[in-house]
Every structure is written in C-alpha cells, then in structure tokens.
Amino acid sequence: QEQLVQSGGGLVKPGGSLRLSCAASGFTFNHYYMTWIRQAPGKGLEWVSFVSDSGTYTSDADSVKGRFTISRDNAKNALYLQMNSLRVEDTGVYYCARPHSVSGVITTFDIWGQGTLVTVSS
Amino acid sequence: QSALTQPASVSGSPGQSITISCTGTSRDVGGYNYVSWYQQHPGKAPKLIIYDVTNRPSGVSNRFSGSKFGNTASLTISGLQSEDEADYYCSSYTDTSTPWVFGGGTKLTVL
Numbered sequence: 001q002e003q004l005v006q007s008g009g010g011l012v013k014p015g016g017s018l019r020l021s022c023a024a025s026g027f028t029f030n031h032y033y034m035t036w037i038r039q040a041p042g043k044g045l046e047w048v049s050f051v052s053d054s055g056t057y058t059s060d061a062d063s064v065k066g067r068f069t070i071s072r073d074n075a076k077n078a079l080y081l082q083m084n085s086l087r088v089e090d091t092g093v094y095y096c097a098r099p100h101s102v103s104g105v106i107t108t109f110d111i112w113g114q115g116t117l118v119t120v121s122s
Numbered sequence: 123q124s125a126l127t128q129p130a131s132v133s134g135s136p137g138q139s140i141t142i143s144c145t146g147t148s149r150d151v152g153g154y155n156y157v158s159w160y161q162q163h164p165g166k167a168p169k170l171i172i173y174d175v176t177n178r179p180s181g182v183s184n185r186f187s188g189s190k191f192g193n194t195a196s197l198t199i200s201g202l203q204s205e206d207e208a209d210y211y212c213s214s215y216t217d218t219s220t221p222w223v224f225g226g227g228t229k230l231t232v233l
Contacts, residue, residue, distance in 0.1 A: 045160075045168065045211055045224040061220060095167055106222070107156040107215055108173040115167050 002026035002111050004079075004096050009116035016086050016120070022079040022096030022113050030054070030074040033099050033106060036081050039115075040092040049081065050099070050106070064090075086120045093117050125223035126151065126212055133231040139200040142228045144212030145193060150223055152193035156215035159188060159197045162227075163208045172197060199230070207232045 008020040020036070036048040049060045049070035058070050069082040079096050094116050097109035127145040134140040144151065144159075151157055155175045160168035170179055172188035175195065185200045195214070199206055212225040 044226040045213070047220060047222045047224070050221075059221070100173065102156070102174065105156065105215060107154075108158040108170060108213070109168075110170050110173070110179060112167040112169070 002098075004098065004111055004113035006094075006096055006113040006116045009094065009118050011119045011121065012086055013122050014086060014088055014120055017082070017084045018086065018118060020081040020083070020094055020096075020116055020118075024077045024079065024098075027098070027111075029077040033101070034072060034079045035097050035099055035109065036070060036094060037097050037109065038092045038094045040089075043092070048094070051079070083118070086118075088120050091118060091120045125216070125220070126214060126225035128210075128212060128225035128228045130226070131229045131231065133233055134202045135233045136202050136204065138202050139198060140202060140230065142197045142210055142212075142230070144195045144197070144225050146195075146214055146223070147193055149218055150214040150216035151190065151195050153217065154215050155190070157188065157190060157195040158213045159186075160211045160213070161208050162211065168211060202232050204232050206230060
C-alpha cells in the first residue's frame, strides 16, 4: 500500500545539525511533489518545506529559510530534510507528507509518514 | 498563534453530532475551496478525513462531513463514537508566502 516511512531525528544541541529521511513505497514517487510539516509539542501543525517532483524547485517557510534544505532522490524513492543551525524552537515532531493536487494546485496532504521527533536542547 | 482559528475543545455524547469551526480570511478559507480536515490520535500522524471542503477520501466514514460559508469552514461528525475522540485540525491553501496554513487544533472529547 502507499506509505511513507521516516528515519532520523533525535537530540541535538542548539546550533547543531540533523538529517531526516523519508522512504516512499506503493506509489510512483517521481510523479509527486513532497513536503515536510512539523508539530511543536502540544501545538498545531506548521508547513516547513516542499520540493517539486523533479527536485529542481523548492520552497521553505520563513521560519526555516536559509537553515533547512529539502531534497529528494527519485532513484531511491527518498525524501530528505537537512536541518542546520538548529534552534530550541525547532523542537517537535516532523512529518513527511504527500500532497494531493487539483489543477496544479496542492490542496491537501493525503499520505503522512509516522513522524520523527527532533529535540533541540542544551 | 495559528493562522486559522479553531475552538480549543468540543465534546459530545455517543450518538450525538458535533461541529468544529475553522475561521480564516478571504486569502485562505474564504478565497478557495481548498479546506482540509485531519484527525490525529495521540502519538499518531494526522489522517486526512475531508479535502476540498466537502470531499471524503476513500475509506473515511460518511459520518464525517465538511462545509464552508464565507471565511469559516466546518467539520461535522454525526453519530459520535468513542473512537472519534481525537484532535482535529483544519488547513487551507492560501495565496500568501506560506502556501498552506493550519488551525491550532480542536480536542474532541466523547463523554
């Protein structure tokens, strides 16, 4: 079945780096844009980054711009999020998610990974 | 502070119906028919239950329904069941620099 399985995450000190991975299966990965969405402890959801189906176009939320880099390897059906210069406020659960599009507009996220916890603390 | 406003909590008894509201602006909820609703049980990933305001993904119970009027979208759950107890989040496409925004979430308690 269609699924996303995440790995990576953990505890890191402020200013440190982490790389998250997301393995896709059950669907044609290179046909879809992909996204990362995060959730701070006890808080709501926040869109973080997206990458186009080919990987050539990316966009990031202002809160992570210049620090996080989204990428993908279509040969491996894998999505990545490289997180540098991490801050305490980056703490939370990070989800990879597959978008659903209508007439070229991403309107929702229909498949989600299980989530991975990132804790930034000294 | 979340971009979309939801009540922090709602409750209902088994068999009853409840409605959760999601209020935005003309640049998101009011401007596009691209509102989604997600159900999240503790420690689990969000699950899509309504998309494009009124559509249900395959496999989602028809007890869940969505609607929109002006800048406010609503999720209605009819025939409440104990397994409906969860957090519910709305989201919308937006024509700002952040293309998708979310609500702060509503905790549903089934009494």
